[in-house]
Amino acid sequence: MMATGTDEDMNPTRHVVLTGAPGVGKTTLVHKVCQTLKQRGIRLQGFYTEEQRERGRRIGFDVVTLDGQRGKLARTSDGHNSGSRQQCSVGQYMVEVEDFERIALPALLLQKDESPVYVIDEIGKMEMFSRRFVKSVSDILASSNFTVFATIPIKRQNPIRFVEEVRNRKDVQLFEISKDNRDSVLDAIVETIETAHKRQRLN
Numbered sequence: 001m002m003a004t005g006t007d008e009d010m011n012p013t014r015h016v017v018l019t020g021a022p023g024v025g026k027t028t029l030v031h032k033v034c035q036t037l038k039q040r041g042i043r044l045q046g047f048y049t050e051e052q053r054e055r056g057r058r059i060g061f062d063v064v065t066l067d068g069q070r071g072k073l074a075r076t077s078d079g080h081n082s083g084s085r086q087q088c089s090v091g092q093y094m095v096e097v098e099d100f101e102r103i104a105l106p107a108l109l110l111q112k113d114e115s116p117v118y119v120i121d122e123i124g125k126m127e128m129f130s131r132r133f134v135k136s137v138s139d140i141l142a143s144s145n146f147t148v149f150a151t152i153p154i155k156r157q158n159p160i161r162f163v164e165e166v167r168n169r170k171d172v173q174l175f176e177i178s179k180d181n182r183d184s185v186l187d188a189i190v191e192t193i194e195t196a197h198k199r200q201r202l203n
Helices: 026-039 097-107 131-142 161-167 188-200
Strands: 015-020 045-052 057-065 069-077 094-095 117-121 145-153 172-176
Touching: 015 026, 015 161, 015 188, 026 117, 026 145, 026 188, 045 097, 057 097, 069 097, 069 161, 097 131, 131 145, 131 161, 131 188, 145 161, 145 188, 172 188
Parallel strands: 015 145, 015 172, 045 117, 117 145
Antiparallel strands: 045 057, 057 069, 069 094
């Protein structure tokens, strides 16, 4: 578990971000945290990413909002429908930018009269093909009225600029998730989000 910033009073936590290796259980942990926050009466808004399989083979990923709307984030090349394969590919996957934006962007609209916790799973390489997504996330992070609960990829040799900007924000508390701590860290994440959210509502 890591936290950015050296002085909690000077740089109080406003946002909570999970990172970790692929397959370590970040999205599963996001679901558990969201369930607990809902039980505590905290309003949530946003989306998570869900793996899609066909006959046991992974064919891509969907984006699913917290209220159940679903769209494609990416598909393997044989299941991709867009003509912009070269421009929007990550490994074997072709990113469905239009479908992603259709589902994800409305879930990130700023709420003037309410202060939800924005759940964003994830801020990663595929999502970077949408400039509108990057702008929406930047606006939420910059606002003094909202708390973000997000996931980002583990730091690699070829960093993604916007992901690193999120990782290094002084108002972000970063939790590095592993198979060893993914069960025990739940309470700490929930308490950190709840404290940050209460602070934001008092602003």
